[in-house]
Amino acid sequence: MIRLLLADDQALVRGAVAALLDLEPDLEVVAQVGRGDEVVDAVREHAVDVALLDVEMPGLDGVAAAAALRDRVPSCRSLIVTTFGRPGYLRRALDAGASGFVVKDTPAELLADAVRRVHSGLRVVDPDLAVASLTVGASPLTDREAHVLALAADGGTVAGIAGEAYLSEGTVRNYLSSAIGKTGARTRAEAVRIARDNGWL
Amino acid sequence: MIRLLLADDQALVRGAVAALLDLEPDLEVVAQVGRGDEVVDAVREHAVDVALLDVEMPGLDGVAAAAALRDRVPSCRSLIVTTFGRPGYLRRALDAGASGFVVKDTPAELLADAVRRVHSGLRVVDPDLAVASLTVGASPLTDREAHVLALAADGGTVAGIAGEAYLSEGTVRNYLSSAIGKTGARTRAEAVRIARDNGWL
DNA sequence: GGCCCGGCATGACATCCGTCATGGGCCCGT
DNA sequence: ACGGGCCCATGACGGATGTCATGCCGGGCC
Incomplete structure (x- = not known):
């Protein structure tokens, strides 16, 4: 049994x-x-x-x-x-x-x-x-990139994400830009979608 | 039976x-x-x-x-x-x-x-x-607003949405702006999330 | 010790986005 | 017939966003 x-x-x-x-x-x-x-x-x-x-x-x-x-x-x-x-x-x-x-x-x-x-x-x-x-393949995203992307998932602004992550706004934009590049997306929202679909969240 | x-x-x-x-x-x-x-x-x-x-x-x-x-x-x-x-x-x-x-x-x-x-x-x-x-309450969104918002859901750019919907880019931005206002969101992505959660898609 | 990669930051720039004003056409209710 | 709502569009403006160059620090790895 x-x-x-x-x-x-x-x-x-x-x-x-x-x-x-x-x-x-x-x-x-x-x-x-x-x-x-x-x-x-x-x-x-x-x-x-x-x-x-x-x-x-x-x-x-x-x-x-x-x-x-x-x-x-x-x-x-x-x-x-x-x-x-x-x-x-x-x-x-x-x-x-x-x-x-x-x-x-x-x-x-x-x-x-x-x-x-x-x-x-x-x-x-x-x-x-x-x-x-x-x-x-495995996730191309760095830990911080994935984290920032996850925070961006619910549609917040850069300033909001920076506040939640205790990061500079410029840094947030850099991570998002990097994530967009690695996922092949053209927008932050598209990057979120792609990362979600692949289970990289 | x-x-x-x-x-x-x-x-x-x-x-x-x-x-x-x-x-x-x-x-x-x-x-x-x-x-x-x-x-x-x-x-x-x-x-x-x-x-x-x-x-x-x-x-x-x-x-x-x-x-x-x-x-x-x-x-x-x-x-x-x-x-x-x-x-x-x-x-x-x-x-x-x-x-x-x-x-x-x-x-x-x-x-x-x-x-x-x-x-x-x-x-x-x-x-x-x-x-x-x-x-x-019921959806505050107009048919076109909901439609454009749905097209925006997968992270496309304004130009892309305009192409899919056969609309002017300016019109797309107007509808998105209106949808953002009605949902109380601050971003298009947030408006998508709110509309989704309420079943207004 | 040098090298590369990741984390964090600043600054500048071109573009995109969100907002507002404005206008025209259409249909519906009164 | 008039007003009001929705649909579609144009134009302009400020702010947000995405990109790039550059820099500093720290930890592996050869």
Whole structure:
């Protein structure tokens, strides 16, 4: 009997996936959480074998939760199950010690198999996404560039970003210009979009 | 026996919700589609009583699918089930003849009840969202303003937007300026974000 | 020790953007 | 018929933005 934890901020999806996996005779959902920072405690308490983690979650995102599990509960394997198949997500997930990466586009029948494979020590990776990840490559952005770009994401002005980041306005503009150049964008907003789509945020 | 259709672009979610609802003795999922423009045909073919529609779908969005159902298969009721609880979505969904509106944050146990209520002719609306919808009000944006703002969403330059919309650059700037003013934003990017969050796209 | 890269900053410049005034055409309600 | 709202456009102005050159500091790496 494989003991599972579900982490997803959407209660409906959580419950539905639980119903789906409980149909399998060898799988058992023993815990559900809606926040990333509740994962480690729940995994410990319920002796979880495999944790299914969404990426977009409040508190702690799924990739960070996978890293926390690797460090603090190494007996539990992580399977990332996410809406967005962004190349950067896959890379970071594997770096964080996740054993698998599945997008929510995949047919429901394959999820149980993915869980079993992860539990048996195999790696499960969406093949299309693996190719995309190799094609796109790692993020060309520097830490500060990514940070400033993230601050620019909600549409603030340069002065506002400079205030939030405790930087000079000129420096902010330099970072933005650099990020625009590296992403091949023509506007700061386009750079934000490209970086988002690639998972470089 | 209530006959259901599921429309969601994420196959995994579709299958999971189907598993969840098939647990109920009086509910039966008889069709699943991944595109909005396949809804009407599937509803007709399988004599569906209630259609569960996601908003974000390729082909035709869930709200438009609900409107199509109202016009062409009035015997079938629509229940919008969506990720984003945006006030404008609710308003447009009700205008399109949907009988219910549920966000994916709600507990899984309530979904079956929502389906039953919709089937019996009642309206089901998330109460928090109803309040937000009244507070926020309808979109202050004009058709063209919304259109131009949507084109600006992916970070293009004014010239690019003007080209796509067959408008003068000055006109584009006027519409953007007007949209910025109406949304209370300080930047075009911020106006895009606000309009998105409110479902004014 | 030299070299490169990243973080941080300043200054200057051309361009783009947001705003405002103004005008014309169209349709709708009264 | 008049007013008002939306659609489309032009022109001008100030400020914001993107780019470039340049500089200083610190930490790896050969």
